[in-house]
Amino acid sequence: MEVGAALRKAELRAWVSEMGESTAVLGGILRVMHPATFASGLKCIERIRHSEKVVKREHLDEVLEVWTSPYTTFSLINNRDTPLHRDNGGSHTVMDMLVSVGPYESGEFVVPGLGLTFHYSSGTVIGLLGRIVRHGAEATGQRLCFAQYLRENVLEALGISDPEWVNIKDIFEERNVH
Secondary structure, three states: OEOOHHHHOHHHHHHHHHOHHHHHHHHHHHHHHOHHHHHHHHHHHHHHHHOOOOOEOOOHHHHHHHOOOOOOEEEEEEOOOEEEEOOOOEOOOOOEEEEEEOOEEEEEEEEHHHOEEEEOOOOEEEEEOOOOOOEEEEEEEOOEEEEEEOEHHHHHHOOOOOOOOOOOHHHHOOOOOO
16 A cells, blocks of 8 residues: 555645545535445545555655545546446445536436436436446546545455445434444
């Protein structure tokens, strides 16, 4: 484990700081959608802070000072349609989160295994088990997709067991998250 090369750049650390309110709100959404992923993410962030397994620690404290997301990893996908795929970095039971923004038209998010196609307009937030559920997106125009997830190998390295499978009762029942 290491602080990603991009986060070693001052400009990206400033961007993470500027995104703090947005990623905190998205964390709140995750807390409702899948409390177990939220709890696992918080454990990861706390253990990363003190773990000897983080080998490139340059700027770690500075990044963690402004990191408000329960996720440990994010990817930015700019102006790219994504063909049908499954994600391979995340855990099987972790709820990934996708947020799409920009002045684009005709966005569609498809989940063919479930027989679903969603209108994918700017500001859409999608939670899914990206490693399990095949999915893809298309849009016309300028679009940025902000994908957040917990890497399976990070959970393993930090000794955090995979969260429980997402269940519809998670949305309707209040649960303790520690």
